[in-house]
Amino acid sequence: MLAAQRYNKILQILKQRHSITVTELSKILKASEATVRRDINVLHTKGVLIKIYGGAMSPESYLTTEEKVQIRETVNIKQKMIIAAQAVKLIKASDVVYIDAGTTTSLLIEQLQEKNATYVTNDASHAVKLMDLGFETIIIGGNMKSVTYAAVGALAVANVQRYNFTIGFFGTNGISLTAGFTTPTTEEAMIKEAAIRHCKKAYVLADSSKFGKITPVNFAVLNMASIITDKKPDDSYEKYNIILPD
Amino acid sequence: MLAAQRYNKILQILKQRHSITVTELSKILKASEATVRRDINVLHTKGVLIKIYGGAMSPESYLTTEEKVQIRETVNIKQKMIIAAQAVKLIKASDVVYIDAGTTTSLLIEQLQEKNATYVTNDASHAVKLMDLGFETIIIGGNMKSVTYAAVGALAVANVQRYNFTIGFFGTNGISLTAGFTTPTTEEAMIKEAAIRHCKKAYVLADSSKFGKITPVNFAVLNMASIITDKKPDDSYEKYNIILPD
DNA sequence: GAGCAATAAATCAAAGTCAATCAAAATAAA
DNA sequence: TTTATTTTGATTGACTTTGATTTATTGCTC
Structure with missing residues (x-):
């Protein structure tokens, strides 16, 4: 899969759901977590998504209270x-x-x-x-x-x-x-x-x-x-x- | 196959799917990868497609740094x-x-x-x-x-x-x-x-x-x-x- | 705030991709 | 037909990307 194809897929997913984990992306894109992290870094630098610990968020939903919880619900x-x-x-x-x-x-x-x-x-x-x-x-x-x-x-x-x-x-x-x-x-x-x-x-x-x-x-x-x-x-x-x- | 025919075919494909690999094109066009790369270079210089590592993308679906605000750049x-x-x-x-x-x-x-x-x-x-x-x-x-x-x-x-x-x-x-x-x-x-x-x-x-x-x-x-x-x-x-x- | 587990970054080897080169093939000109 | 020019495909070494491994950092729990 081309890098640019992965980029598009990631952004497309973030349109549907505000956040996604590196692990999930790795499965969806059939690429290693290292590659996914590199992709997220690129897209973060371009400003089209927000890199967060454990994954990525769409810029619109970033920091809107409860969504932050969504990436990693803490309890147990x-x-x-x-x-x-x-x-x-x-x-x-x-x-x-x-x-x-x-x-x-x-x-x-x-x-x-x-x-x-x-x-x-x-x-x-x-x-x-x-x-x-x-x-x-x-x-x-x-x-x-x-x-x-x-x-x-x-x-x-x-x-x-x-x-x-x-x-x-x-x-x-x-x-x-x-x-x-x-x-x-x-x-x-x-x-x-x-x-x-x-x-x-x-x-x-x-x-x-x-x-x-x-x-x-x-x-x-x-x-x-x-x-x-x-x-x-x-x-x-x-x-x-x-x-x-x- | 004439060079111009290959150019048209490539552009036509990119209208239907945002990206394609050199390998795929080589098979479709029945031309060597070297030729496909030369074609992509020509078309890239003309600005009708974007050359990316491993293949090519249609200009619309490729997100450049400037377009960062315009992620929602689908058709119409x-x-x-x-x-x-x-x-x-x-x-x-x-x-x-x-x-x-x-x-x-x-x-x-x-x-x-x-x-x-x-x-x-x-x-x-x-x-x-x-x-x-x-x-x-x-x-x-x-x-x-x-x-x-x-x-x-x-x-x-x-x-x-x-x-x-x-x-x-x-x-x-x-x-x-x-x-x-x-x-x-x-x-x-x-x-x-x-x-x-x-x-x-x-x-x-x-x-x-x-x-x-x-x-x-x-x-x-x-x-x-x-x-x-x-x-x-x-x-x-x-x-x-x-x-x-x- | 120390200890722990999870995540990220750095590093490296392997695989994949690219541009340059050159000879063969196709085309054009003489 | 012969010769010159262009295009193509194969080969090579350089470069890029990738995934695995190691090392560093982060955030959580106690």
């Missing part, structure tokens, strides 16, 4: 990466994979390997990422929620029920023996519940801090999904299927 | 901006607005003002933009198409039919008295057709270059939508509703 990023790395190993060729909205699952997308699978998501920013990486993508439609870019509501629920997923990955805000998996809002819970019911095998990705937490709305009981986490939780969860990193 | 961008500016004025409070996929409509989103309207789109990158700008957003789900980030296919068509839009904005690849509004692919045409049928009022945004052009698949007859364009087309279009910038 390490654990989430490890959890996501474990999760991607479970995806096999010809799987129909449901990917829930949220930051944890976003990290999963960045690490996806299996090209011969179909990926379905209700998160518009996930969808754009998946397309950029060249995966077969289906987006679930519906009313969008502001913070998460996720489609929710009755239509989203109806749509998700049309599919049968062979495997699904979900985020959660709380895991509790009494309350099961929970989220802060009814809307999110409804779409998650609908999706999880249509997965042959469901996995909840949760860093260890989520155990014992309860948020207002339940979306599944604990035995409906295996839990992929970074640290063994206390023994009371023993009877559930817990997956730890190798 | 100025007209498209003006057209989009005219279009946004038509949106009123409590409208349910359908926004078609594509670059023209992307410019429209950037200029949106009316916060008390609901925006519906089948383009994931549009959806992300709309959310970022704080608009009430609904995304149409379905299989995604790689270049445009647009949901297409049967499910997208079914979904779009659930809505009734008070106003809709569409892009097109061709406007013709005989063929009506046309696009290059059936998939795109189907979703456009379904959406346009559910708009109380539909507008096609098209710069003047689109008049008289025909691409393979029709998605609407001319009287189904008003056309917002930058220059008055020839009189044969007089009986249709043409909107020009103020």
Whole structure:
């Protein structure tokens, strides 16, 4: 690929999404991270993008409050990466994979390997990422929620029920023996519940801090999904299927 | 093959795709790489293309330092901006607005003002933009198409039919008295057709270059939508509703 | 603020690309 | 036809780009 072609592709991506990491670009452009860094340096010097630690941003969105967070969400990023790395190993060729909205699952997308699978998501920013990486993508439609870019509501629920997923990955805000998996809002819970019911095998990705937490709305009981986490939780969860990193 | 023939062929190729490698050209022109390099040098000196390491680019798509402000240097961008500016004025409070996929409509989103309207789109990158700008957003789900980030296919068509839009904005690849509004692919045409049928009022945004052009698949007859364009087309279009910038 | 992991820059070898040269082929002129 | 001129393709060594490796820096956690 010509250098100039890479330049154009990078700028094109930054029109669609305000920021991108070096690692992601390296995958999309099929070039080494060293080359991507050199490209970013060139484009930064030309002033057509802003170089930031870990990646690049479009000049327009640079420094507009919350976008700065987008490049690297800080909380528990390490654990989430490890959890996501474990999760991607479970995806096999010809799987129909449901990917829930949220930051944890976003990290999963960045690490996806299996090209011969179909990926379905209700998160518009996930969808754009998946397309950029060249995966077969289906987006679930519906009313969008502001913070998460996720489609929710009755239509989203109806749509998700049309599919049968062979495997699904979900985020959660709380895991509790009494309350099961929970989220802060009814809307999110409804779409998650609908999706999880249509997965042959469901996995909840949760860093260890989520155990014992309860948020207002339940979306599944604990035995409906295996839990992929970074640290063994206390023994009371023993009877559930817990997956730890190798 | 005559040198002048090769020159023409090279320039013709660069009109279709922004860049090409020396190796590729050598195969296409059945000439040695040395010859291709000489050709590129000649054309570069004439200023009709830009020589880059490994190949050549069309001058438009090559970003020089001066152009740093003008990243948005796609074709007819100025007209498209003006057209989009005219279009946004038509949106009123409590409208349910359908926004078609594509670059023209992307410019429209950037200029949106009316916060008390609901925006519906089948383009994931549009959806992300709309959310970022704080608009009430609904995304149409379905299989995604790689270049445009647009949901297409049967499910997208079914979904779009659930809505009734008070106003809709569409892009097109061709406007013709005989063929009506046309696009290059059936998939795109189907979703456009379904959406346009559910708009109380539909507008096609098209710069003047689109008049008289025909691409393979029709998605609407001319009287189904008003056309917002930058220059008055020839009189044969007089009986249709043409909107020009103020 | 020290220690740690992640990211960036510097360095280097390998691969790829370029311009110069020259002989062969094609074209033009005699 | 013969000779002069131009164009082409192959070869060479110089130069550029790339990816891997090493070294330095950054930002985060405690």
